[in-house]
Amino acid sequence: MARQVYGVTTMFSVGTIVIVLVTLLIGFAGGFILRPVIAPMQQADVDTFTSPVAPASSQARGTQYFMSHIDEARQVVAGCRDGTVRGGECANAEEAIIKVDAEERRRRFLGN
Template identity: 50%
Template sequence: MTQGNTLIIVLVTLIVGFGAGFVLRPVIVPVERAPALASPAPAAPRPAEPRGTQYFAAHLDEAGEIVTQCAEGSVRGGECANAEQAVIEAEGRDRFKRFMGN
């Protein structure tokens, strides 16, 4: 029976010790805060998002210029596909209107 009592006393002591350590840790060793920076670090310039097909559908003249520049190789990226898609859709609408007689 003494071994059972000793085991219980050891376990209770460990539980109380760990509990007190978790509760008192912020008091014993305060958490250090990171120093505040005066200004954030300059970020690398992010490339602008390519304009969408809807933008080029509203500005067909600009879309035509972008498609021409893409063919020359002076412009690259998502704008080429979006501008070309807008031009193709506009030409398709015009052909459909002519076919229907409007």
């Protein structure tokens, strides 16, 4: 049921608007209070709880590393084919080789 207020037709009564605003205010306040419980810890917070020991070398090197060290990437891929290298480095090294080769082909094609 529409109602005229100051010449403007409104669908909501003032009481409904007040209830909506109070509900939103309570929701925002609850969100800010419960955020530490709901949200995961930031990386900086996690680092403060871990020991200052360097990360283990067993972590796989990334694609960007292998793109910078393409000869090493080719050695890792050869080791993966032989079965001497296993893990995430195989996929990262192969992806780096594909990207570098594609970039070289693009440069040759465009004449850069």
